Amino acid sequence: MKMRFSVTCLPFLTSLVSTSSLPPSQYIFSNPAPDVQKSYRIPTIHESAIQARRILHLETIGTLSTIFPSSSSPFIAENRPADVSGAPIGLMDYFGDCEPDTGNPTILAISIATSFKNVAAGSNITLSLRWHPPFSHFKPPRHISAASLPRFSLVGHLEDLNEAEVKSQDVAKCFVKYHPDAAAWLPGNKIHESKWARLVVKEVYWIGGFGDRAYIGWIPLEEWKSVTKDEVEKCRLPGETKKGWNSWWSVFREDSEENSAWEL
Numbered sequence: 001m002k003m004r005f006s007v008t009c010l011p012f013l014t015s016l017v018s019t020s021s022l023p024p025s026q027y028i029f030s031n032p033a034p035d036v037q038k039s040y041r042i043p044t045i046h047e048s049a050i051q052a053r054r055i056l057h058l059e060t061i062g063t064l065s066t067i068f069p070s071s072s073s074p075f076i077a078e079n080r081p082a083d084v085s086g087a088p089i090g091l092m093d094y095f096g097d098c099e100p101d102t103g104n105p106t107i108l109a110i111s112i113a114t115s116f117k118n119v120a121a122g123s124n125i126t127l128s129l130r131w132h133p134p135f136s137h138f139k140p141p142r143h144i145s146a147a148s149l150p151r152f153s154l155v156g157h158l159e160d161l162n163e164a165e166v167k168s169q170d171v172a173k174c175f176v177k178y179h180p181d182a183a184a185w186l187p188g189n190k191i192h193e194s195k196w197a198r199l200v201v202k203e204v205y206w207i208g209g210f211g212d213r214a215y216i217g218w219i220p221l222e223e224w225k226s227v228t229k230d231e232v233e234k235c236r237l238p239g240e241t242k243k244g245w246n247s248w249w250s251v252f253r254e255d256s257e258e259n260s261a262w263e264l
């Protein structure tokens with residue numbers, strides 16, 4: 001496999017593996033010690049931050065984790081058992097990369113949804129996401145170990161967007177571009193109370209893939225925030241074509257615009 005060196009996140013392309021080229025098992029879930037002879041160049045923390053920001057930009061769905069409050073307030077409508085107090089729960093939700101200057105994901109918080117009830121009761125929140133590569137673009141087509149692909153968690157808290165921010169940042173437009181179906185539950189809709197929020201990122205935990213060729217560990221907040229639009233655009237994730245930006249993704253987007261009638 002050819003080694004590549006670049007200031008963008010391109011070297012990560014070398015980390016595409018088939019199941020026949022798994023790393024030694026001790027380096028699957030952690031990085032080798034600094035003195036171990038390595039056959040791959042492990043991306044730097046900044047390169048890993050660029051990959052993470054590109055994933056945030058291209059992915060649309062993740063898992064929100066919150067903690068059930070210890071309060072005994074009854075949630076009769078949902079039959080909530082008393083003993084879940086203090087337990088974490090992870091639930092699928094939509095997000096949008098609508099504040100690219102900071103990398104704080106935008107979330108449409110529905111008041112009656114468990115994640116946001118927990119937040120209202122004082123819970124912090126974590127968004128976990130992973131890269132879903134366009135497998136059909138792997139040449140030649142082959143099976144990729146999901147454990148070799150990047151995933152990460154953004155740990156923080158929720159903060160409401162004020163009216164001026166919602167307007168000036170065109171948040172609804174950005175979010176609906178990612179999630180056309182969400183047009184049905186934007187703030188002000190007649191069915192569910194909802195509001196715009198940002199997940200204020202405090203910590204970033206990153207697993208770039210197998211530990212012998214990808215960084216596994218925390219990414220300092222300054223690295224996360226300092227990633228530029230240009231770096232995100234130039235970066236290519238596993239399975240992306242050279243054309244990259246708007247290549248396979250725009251095909252998907254155009255398709256979703258054609259099928260504008262969403263079944264809800």
Ligand SMILES: *[C@@H]1O[C@H](CO)[C@@H](O)[C@H](O)[C@H]1NC(C)=O
Pocket residue numbers: 122123124157202
């Ligand atoms: C939320 O996270 C902050 C750190 O960012 C921490 O100080 C605080 O105790 C956490 N709140 C709860 C309810 O766990």
